[in-house]
Amino acid sequence: MGNLSIPPLTELRKRRSAKWRTFPDDVLPLPVAEMDFPLAEPVAEALHEAVDRSDTGYAAPTRELAEAVRNYARRSWGWHIDADGVRTVADVGIGVVEVLRRVVSAGDRVVISPPVYEPFSWWIREVGAHVVEAPLIEGPGGWRLDPDALERAFADHATAYVLCNPHNPMGLVHRREELVALAELADRYGVHVLSDEIHAPLVLPGAEFVPFLSVSEEARRWGFSFLSASKGWNLAGLKAAVVVTADPAPKRYVDRLSPHSLYRTGHLGVLATVAALNDGGPWLADVLEALDHNRRLLADLLGKLLPEVSYRQPQAGFLAWLDFRALGRGDDPSAHLLTAARVALNAGHRYGPSGNGFARLNFGCAPETLTEALTRIAAVS
Ligand SMILES: Cc1ncc(COP(=O)(O)O)c(C=O)c1O
Known part of the structure; x- marks a missing residue:
């Protein structure tokens, strides 16, 4: 083991x-x-060091986390992102809710693909939007996104889709061609795609993680990626995550997040995440x-x-x-x-x-x- x-x-x-x-x-x-x-060990050391120095104040406005995310994404997935498109938030749930608040209005329709991580529907309801389901389908080869159900839901006036990539609860890794097709649909119907990629560092032998924003221009135009070390390195209680955008259109929404979002993020979470991504x-x-x-x-x-x-x-x-x-x-x-x-x-x-x-x-x-x-x-x- x-x-x-x-x-x-x-x-x-x-x-x-x-x-x-x-x-x-x-x-x-x-x-x-x-x-x-x-x-x-590198995470424990970073935390011990901070505690030994009583370094338990607010998260600092530095680029360290954005650069650690950028370098990790390049090394792990060959995904090139710009550190300017990386924004710190307290956790993935808060990141998704805060972005939803900016892209949807009360009463809008937001799509998910159940069975999926239970809080998705809570997050959508939290911003006053309606949950619309485009369930996964199960075939002999396993579960997968259903392009027909997605198209029906998107065509029926959807504003956003919350993608789980990899997909909790069955640990499904979506394939590149499925994500390309999803991005085409998003572009055709004008649907924002919020890709929750929290489980990405935990892709197991035999599968390859494909970051949603890496698949096409359409994906970048409509997509937001949410990443965190909280699942991979077991840091959920420390509260640090990021939203990544790779196009000016979605970045404009992220730029409208509260300027205080950094101070709502755990300082220890940022230190631990940087240690995890760089040395973990x-x-x-x-x-x-x-x-x-x-x-x-x-x-x-x-x-x-x-x-x-x-x-x-x-x-x-x-x-x-x-x-x-x-x-x-x-x-x-x-x-x-x-x-x-x-x-x-x-x-x-x-x-x-x-x-x-x-x-x-x-x-x-x-x-x-x-x-x-x-x-x-x-x-x-
Ligand atoms: C798909 C998914 N998204 C988000 C979370 C929660 O992340 P956070 O604690 O950063 O909000 C989890 C936790 O298990 C999860 O499985």
């Missing part, structure tokens, strides 16, 4: 984050999207190896213990989308698993109606924890 040594559960339970304080101690918590790996590559490589191992372990465990539950190995991230429908546990199998197996998963129906009968499992944990969770689930299924 690479060079990462995950602390035992007794140690993990001393953490005070949402994953560890939402459920009683006899529950294995596999919902909240936090990973159990110890922090990357070796740690991330170990994490990807561990996640690659766990996604296969999960397939083996399901095959042996729960063959009725179907699952496609994700191409990115540490989240697995499990189909419990053959077990006849209704729309929310996670409710029974929490009570009977003392394993917490996310309820699939919260990701849209096509998530009924599914549950989302976080495998960013030790293989022993994953094995214990599946053993408990099998015992009550």
Whole structure:
């Protein structure tokens, strides 16, 4: 499992984050999207250094974060961005909401592709817009964007589309040609595309992340990309993310964000993100190896213990989308698993109606924890 040594559960339970304080101690918590790996050493050093100096004030108006993002994007994905098009925000959720506030008016229609990360619909409602669904389709080759559903939704007076790239909850990595087609539709119907790329650093072996803004002129004209180290390096509590634009038209909207948005960003988050992007590559490589191992372990465990539950190995991230429908546990199998197996998963129906009968499992944990969770689930299924 690479060079990462995950602390035992007794140690993990001393953490005070949402994953560890939402459920009683006899529950294995596999919902909240936090990973159990110890922090990357360069990140821990940057944070210790700041604390030792009592350097806990506001984030500074420097270009360090923008340059770290630019260099990381070039090294990792061959994506060339201009640091002037990188704007700091407190987190991806706030970035998306603040950009939506500027591109949509109350009552406008904003499209999503469920099953998708549950907060998308909350973010859209938060700005007074209506959620319109263009669901993913599932074929023999897996889930994918549905170009016909997208076109129907865009043609029906949509103002914006929130893309999940890679797509949570099933860890789907969209292919270049799909993104090119999406950008063409956006251009044809005048739809802003907000591409949430938070899981991009976690693309697993065998898949290639394609940044939306890298695919075409149309994508750059209509697109905004949201990036953060919070999933890749487990920094969600530190609050730092960026919005990237690569064309003057979307940049004009970002330029209208509050001048105070920098001061709402975590200073420690900025320091940790710069350390992660600049020096956290070796740690991330170990994490990807561990996640690659766990996604296969999960397939083996399901095959042996729960063959009725179907699952496609994700191409990115540490989240697995499990189909419990053959077990006849209704729309929310996670409710029974929490009570009977003392394993917490996310309820699939919260990701849209096509998530009924599914549950989302976080495998960013030790293989022993994953094995214990599946053993408990099998015992009550
Ligand atoms: C797709 C997606 N977007 C955004 C977030 C939350 O990001 P942030 O904490 O930066 O708002 C998550 C967290 O799991 C996520 O999966």
